Amino acid sequence: MHPTEKVVRQFHESWDLRDPERGAAVIAEDCDFEDIARGEKLPGKQAYKADYNRWREAFPDGLCKVENVIVSQCGEWATVEFRNTGTHTGVLRSSLGDFQPTGRRAEVRYCSVMRVRDGKVVEGRDYYDSVTIVRQLGLME
Template sequence: METNEKSVVRRFYEIVGSGRPEAFDEVVATDMKGHAGAGGDLTELKESVGSFLAAFPDLTPDVRHLVQEDDLVSVWLSYTGTHEADFAGVPASGRRVKFPGWDLVRVRDGKIVELTQYCDLFMIMSQIGALPTAAPA
């Protein structure tokens, strides 16, 4: 049986997949505290996810595991998308990417109140051609 906290977290990733970070208000508290890739607050979270969506407009999260302890939900997921606009100074390559992510989400009263996000930026940069694929001999 899925808990309310897990349902809120799952809805968060549905919103990411819809390409509408402005809809985060539905599941994220206005005073949310963010860490790492999430930015510091709700506004920065919207901007951070929005910048990913600008570069990878078909960004699709695939939630693999949700593990809960009290009000914390640990999320293991992967993302896929197509590099269609500038990302971290790298022009659109048209390449498909797939990269893992791990998030730690605190949910209280039906809203995300704290979010720590990590994704494998090295893997993204490698897949869009920003890094060499082999060391010189």
């Protein structure tokens, strides 16, 4: 396995393992990460942990399954396709507002584009459809 793939898998699989420290271990202190759907910057380890806790609050049983990792020829960039599933039993704090628990399950496909240097994620972006989430939770028709 390419070292870049190993790093991005550790980042994503830490969600499934419920181990935010494991994920934070591969994030550079000055990491420039952005959640495109929310239009939110998530700089560094602390922002990652806050985002992890926000999602874990909304979906305590949430799982993250990596489906595909493509590493660029230069070896610095990786594209990660993954699927998040979970039951909405906690408050979901999102760019569309805060939503009280619905008890419904959601399954959403994501794509992350990440740059890795010296074993750390230094830049990245998450792409997903937030409307799919709120529709599955019955919050929008």
